[in-house]
Amino acid sequence: MPSPPPTPSTPLPLPTLPKTITYHPTFLTPTEQSTLLSSLPQTHWIPLSNRRLQAWPSPLTPTTSTLLTTTRLPPFLTDPILPRLAQLGIFRNTAHGAPNHVLVNEYAPGQGIMPHEDGPAYAGVVATVSLGGAVVLEIWGKGDGEGSADETSIVEGERKPLYRILQEPGSLLVTTGEAYTDYLHGIAAVEVDEDVNEASIANWHVLGDRGAYAGGRNVRGTRTSLTYRDVLRVRDGRRILGLRG
Numbered sequence: 001m002p003s004p005p006p007t008p009s010t011p012l013p014l015p016t017l018p019k020t021i022t023y024h025p026t027f028l029t030p031t032e033q034s035t036l037l038s039s040l041p042q043t044h045w046i047p048l049s050n051r052r053l054q055a056w057p058s059p060l061t062p063t064t065s066t067l068l069t070t071t072r073l074p075p076f077l078t079d080p081i082l083p084r085l086a087q088l089g090i091f092r093n094t095a096h097g098a099p100n101h102v103l104v105n106e107y108a109p110g111q112g113i114m115p116h117e118d119g120p121a122y123a124g125v126v127a128t129v130s131l132g133g134a135v136v137l138e139i140w141g142k143g144d145g146e147g148s149a150d151e152t153s154i155v156e157g158e159r160k161p162l163y164r165i166l167q168e169p170g171s172l173l174v175t176t177g178e179a180y181t182d183y184l185h186g187i188a189a190v191e192v193d194e195d196v197n198e199a200s201i202a203n204w205h206v207l208g209d210r211g212a213y214a215g216g217r218n219v220r221g222t223r224t225s226l227t228y229r230d231v232l233r234v235r236d237g238r239r240i241l242g243l244r245g
């Protein structure tokens, strides 16, 4: 008998962050995390320069960012995650009312992702489930002079992230609203996240296991993230290939 799912936690707004970022420390149990990790087909990885990637059910088309699909998300990505996201109402107001696309990113220690925005191909909601090692996600202002998020933090001539969020294994991070549109996010390519403490980590008080970082450092292990999104443009690939209708 599978163990009963944990009750999804009430979304925890992060005190010093835009209110449209919420962190749920214990979204998946340790058993669910390891089952999910071992279900990822090893044939599906796309190697990139500083991480590797799986796109489910398929990559978007390069020119119009359309999801051409004849298939749904595979069960290992939907169960138990989609019912829990629905219970939390996370995709309640998006075009399809549920995620239809998942990017799986795997980072070895020392790998990261440059600051970027996820852009208009998706409804402005991303739900990130973290597996494996913990990592610090950095939130940057756009620095383009428009709107409130252009303030950047310059310390001794060096540009610093506005916020740092520690993503623990089994956690869920939801980014929507202005946090989705007005900021960039990235992960530094380092083997150890330093300054992991109350003063520097925006979600310090809502972490599941602060004790793990008592030394102020997070030594990176391999981390896998699942980013659930609602792609706005969807076409039935069978129709396009002339195999149907």
Ligand SMILES: O=C(O)CCC(=O)C(=O)O
Residues within 6 Å of the ligand: 103, 105, 113, 118, 128, 137, 185, 225, 227
């Ligand atoms: O791994 C993460 O938490 C972030 C991934 C990401 O930003 C992306 O896939 O667009």
Ligand SMILES: [Fe+2]
Residues within 6 Å of the ligand: 116, 117, 118, 185
């Ligand atoms: Fe992203």
